[in-house]
Amino acid sequence: MAKCDTSAKLIWQIAIPVPLERLFDYWPPEHYPLNSIQPGMRVTVPFGKSHKVGVVMRVMKASDSSVDLNRLKHVAQVLDTEPLLSTKDLQLLHWASRYYHHAIGEVIATAFPVALRQGKPAVLQRENCYGLTKLGRNTEPAQLKRAPKQQALLAVFQNSQQTFELADIAEHKAALKSLLEKGLLIEQPRQTVDTDRLEKPVGLVANPEQLHAIDSVISSLHRFSVSLLQGVTGSGKTEVYMQVISEALQYNLQVLVLLPEITLTPQLEQRFRQRFNVPMVCFHSKFNDSQRLHAWLSLQQGSASIMLGTRSALFTPMQRPGLIILDEEHDSSFKQQEGFRFSARDVAIARAKMLNIPVLLGSATPSLESLFNVTRQRYQLLELSSRAGNAIEPVFQILDIRNKPLQDGLSEPLITEIQTTLARGQQALLFLNRRGYAPVQICHGCGWVSRCGRCDANMVIHASERRLRCHHCGAEQSLPKQCPACKTGELQPLGLGTERIEQTLTVLFPGKNLIRLDRDTTQRKGALEAYLEQINSGHADIILGTQMLAKGHHFPDVTLVAILDVDSGLFSVDFHAGEKLAQMIVQVAGRAGRANNRGRVVLQTRQPQHPLLTTLIDKGYRAFAESALQERKLAGLPPYSHQALLRTHASDAQAPQAFLQAVCQLLQQNKNDKTLVLGPVSAPMARRAGQFRFQLLLQSAHRKDLHHLLDLVLPQVVKLKEAKKVRWSLDIDPVDLY
DNA sequence: AGCACGCCGACT
DNA sequence: GTCGGCGTGCTC
Numbered sequence: 001m002a003k004c005d006t007s008a009k010l011i012w013q014i015a016i017p018v019p020l021e022r023l024f025d026y027w028p029p030e031h032y033p034l035n036s037i038q039p040g041m042r043v044t045v046p047f048g049k050s051h052k053v054g055v056v057m058r059v060m061k062a063s064d065s066s067v068d069l070n071r072l073k074h075v076a077q078v079l080d081t082e083p084l085l086s087t088k089d090l091q092l093l094h095w096a097s098r099y100y101h102h103a104i105g106e107v108i109a110t111a112f113p114v115a116l117r118q119g120k121p122a123v124l125q126r127e128n129c130y131g132l133t134k135l136g137r138n139t140e141p142a143q144l145k146r147a148p149k150q151q152a153l154l155a156v157f158q159n160s161q162q163t164f165e166l167a168d169i170a171e172h173k174a175a176l177k178s179l180l181e182k183g184l185l186i187e188q189p190r191q192t193v194d195t196d197r198l199e200k201p202v203g204l205v206a207n208p209e210q211l212h213a214i215d216s217v218i219s220s221l222h223r224f225s226v227s228l229l230q231g232v233t234g235s236g237k238t239e240v241y242m243q244v245i246s247e248a249l250q251y252n253l254q255v256l257v258l259l260p261e262i263t264l265t266p267q268l269e270q271r272f273r274q275r276f277n278v279p280m281v282c283f284h285s286k287f288n289d290s291q292r293l294h295a296w297l298s299l300q301q302g303s304a305s306i307m308l309g310t311r312s313a314l315f316t317p318m319q320r321p322g323l324i325i326l327d328e329e330h331d332s333s334f335k336q337q338e339g340f341r342f343s344a345r346d347v348a349i350a351r352a353k354m355l356n357i358p359v360l361l362g363s364a365t366p367s368l369e370s371l372f373n374v375t376r377q378r379y380q381l382l383e384l385s386s387r388a389g390n391a392i393e394p395v396f397q398i399l400d401i402r403n404k405p406l407q408d409g410l411s412e413p414l415i416t417e418i419q420t421t422l423a424r425g426q427q428a429l430l431f432l433n434r435r436g437y438a439p440v441q442i443c444h445g446c447g448w449v450s451r452c453g454r455c456d457a458n459m460v461i462h463a464s465e466r467r468l469r470c471h472h473c474g475a476e477q478s479l480p481k482q483c484p485a486c487k488t489g490e491l492q493p494l495g496l497g498t499e500r501i502e503q504t505l506t507v508l509f510p511g512k513n514l515i516r517l518d519r520d521t522t523q524r525k526g527a528l529e530a531y532l533e534q535i536n537s538g539h540a541d542i543i544l545g546t547q548m549l550a551k552g553h554h555f556p557d558v559t560l561v562a563i564l565d566v567d568s569g570l571f572s573v574d575f576h577a578g579e580k581l582a583q584m585i586v587q588v589a590g591r592a593g594r595a596n597n598r599g600r601v602v603l604q605t606r607q608p609q610h611p612l613l614t615t616l617i618d619k620g621y622r623a624f625a626e627s628a629l630q631e632r633k634l635a636g637l638p639p640y641s642h643q644a645l646l647r648t649h650a651s652d653a654q655a656p657q658a659f660l661q662a663v664c665q666l667l668q669q670n671k672n673d674k675t676l677v678l679g680p681v682s683a684p685m686a687r688r689a690g691q692f693r694f695q696l697l698l699q700s701a702h703r704k705d706l707h708h709l710l711d712l713v714l715p716q717v718v719k720l721k722e723a724k725k726v727r728w729s730l731d732i733d734p735v736d737l738y
Numbered sequence: 739a740g741c742a743c744g745c746c747g748a749c750t
Numbered sequence: 751g752t753c754g755g756c757g758t759g760c761t762c
Contacts, residue, residue, distance in 0.1 A: 014762080019739055024762040047742060048761045065762090106739090340751055724758070 002182020009062040014054040017109040023057055033174035034489040040083025044076045053119040055108050071246040089317050092351050100732050101710055102340045102575050110340055111315035115293040124297040131163035136184035140472045149175040156278030160273050165317050210236050212245045213382040213447040220358045229362040233590030237362045241325050242275050257308045260331035271481035283309035311344040321355045324348050329361040330583055341731045365583040371625050373638040394589050394599035396617040398606040408504040409496040409564050420467045421560040422541050427541045431588050435518040437500045445489015456691040461493050472687035550587040562602040573684050574737040575637050582616050582624050640674030642703040648728035656694035670712045674705040684738040
């Protein structure tokens with residue numbers, strides 16, 4: 001057969017979700033109308049032996065293709081009639097792919113909700129919405145006493161005085177059905193945006209600091225800027241967000257609000273719904289695939305004006321982009337920790353720059369990077385120093401426990417403090433970032449310890465389940481009754497976990513209501529919410545928990561906060577540890593106190609003179625941040641330099657190191673004396689889940705040098721024969737160095 | 739990442 | 751004599 005003239009024909013370059021740093025060339029489908037294709041449209045293509053969903057990135061002349069045209073296949077199907085991603089969206093994703101040195105096809109895929117990745121049609125189901133009937137308005141929720149779920153849902157409708165789409169209340173589907181049947185709710189056509197009534201009347205007046213912050217962001221609404229809003233818990237950050245959003249809505253612009261993972265989203269969602277009359281969608285892990293599809297399309301097609309979402313919502317296209325807000329910007333959940341390891345905070349800023357819109361970052365404890373960018377005048381700092389209302393700053397107290405008797409980690413002065421607090425009818429909150437009963441079991445006879453067989457870590461005692469569990473690989477076994485080694489020695493728990501403290505507290509404070517909040521007690525769906533409700537309605541005297549206490553929830557009746565073990569955060573191989581500890585202390589402290597109940601924060605430590613603690617307590621978070629930045633500067637650490645961490649693991653003990661040594665050789669050959677190569681070293685936990693782990697850290701004073709070196713070396717790294725024996729990944733701007 | 743092809747041990 | 755182990759090679 002004679003070769004046809006291919007010079008005039010077009011081929012499509014397509015991003016396919018495989019870990020390969022290139023696009024794939026295809027012929028258009030047979031009989032496809034010549035000019036209908038546009039970048040940003042999804043297609044299905046034959047790929048290897050199977051079919052995959054890809055995104056058209058470019059349409060180009062066949063003669064410009066670098067691959068043998070005879071090998072090209074045809075696109076099987078075009079899935080969209082309009083591009084789902086705009087040119088700007090594609091630009092951002094392309095930039096992110098290069099910045100994070102991650103395969104373009106996988107980066108593009110993260111911009112889509114799962115349904116669209118699977119090739120489902122991009123059709124926005126215009127759903128009806130639900131509102132109160134006259135009967136519903138006049139029915140007391142309490143009348144539905146046999147049906148708490150229905151009661152709650154009715155109250156939501158009555159309090160918000162608005163209609164809801166199914167997606168907004170999908171978790172209450174059963175209650176919704178019942179209320180419809182009882183004639184308390186009615187299904188009606190979806191409301192259209194009433195531009196005269198975007199916002200419901202509110203009685204809140206901003207204080208001067210809030211006003212300044214609001215004006216500052218509003219004045220930059222139609223151009224790029226980054227504002228860092230620093231304000232302690234209760235200082236009214238949310239009110240600033242809402243007033244700025246309100247202004248954006250006046251211009252009919254859309255707003256993307258990003259939050260840390262889980263927990264706080266419902267509260268903020270509720271406040272926004274009470275405030276705004278515009279369609280709002282949520283995008284986070286509580287939502288299923290079809291709900292997320294609906295939310296994504298609503299923002300992409302412009303029918304929703306506000307999206308509230310977590311990290312994965314970052315890339316959602318916007319029809320009328322106006323503003324990005326990122327709350328709790330210091331939170332580590334904004335950094336994706338596997339695969340495409342992007343920082344939602346950093347990419348949000350890149351996105352805003354590309355779209356020429358403002359970004360508003362908020363935190364009580366801003367990251368050192370962001371504060372550094374303030375000093376470099378890249379970000380504008382907006383401060384809310386006073387607590388809104390008349391709340392007072394908590395008092396900090398460093399409690400020196402050196403040589404003090406401890407009762408399962410509780411010093412006598414602390415026990416007394418708890419007693420006093422409870423006697424006043426107030427709540428105490430105790431924080432210990434270690435779950436389980438005790439971090440290790442040891443044999444008093446022979447010294448045997450409950451080591452995990454697959455990790456360089458100990459198995460943790462979970463007493464109530466009578467099990468040993470490894471928190472790193474999930475390995476489990478029942479609690480041994482006799483020492484597996486000597487068969488005679490007495491087995492003892494060593495160290496403290498929340499479960500053990502709980503037991504101690506029950507003995508020390510009999511008859512008091514104690515709530516333990518950690519991963520083990522809140523696993524059950526809805527359990528956390530139930531406990532929070534219990535705490536806020538006053539049915540708790542002592543609250544004990546881990547990290548999850550530090551995030552968001554405010555407990556107004558808590559007047560005593562105790563951090564039981566500060567010291568474990570003071571000494572770490574990771575230079576980020578100090579920053580994280582300081583943020584944690586301030587965040588936990590922020591849970592306490594309100595109005596006339598001044599909060600106390602007690603830190604138990606054997607390092608009462610440690611400069612981190614004294615600076616933080618005596619001079620505040622900003623002073624701590626300044627001195628921490630000074631240390632980073634002297635040590636040449638980020639943000640005064642830039643890092644990339646190459647991690648690798650394999651079940652073979654030698655392969656990871658051999659691979660990294662080969663990488664080092666490549667780095668030598670592409671000599672770049674501006675980049676420091678640290679390692680290879682074994683990871684702080686050298687073995688995890690049976691895998692041997694090694695890492696190599698690259699550091700450079702200038703980002704350009706680092707990325708230039710990576711651009712040169714990575715294509716060769718991929719081809720190394722040693723690379724085939726390991727799993728490896730590259731982390732740009734790592735925040736966890738282990 | 740999938741998913742094939744391709745040469746060496748325990749089983750009908 | 752086969753079924754299948756996971757080494758390595760490719761995907762427009």
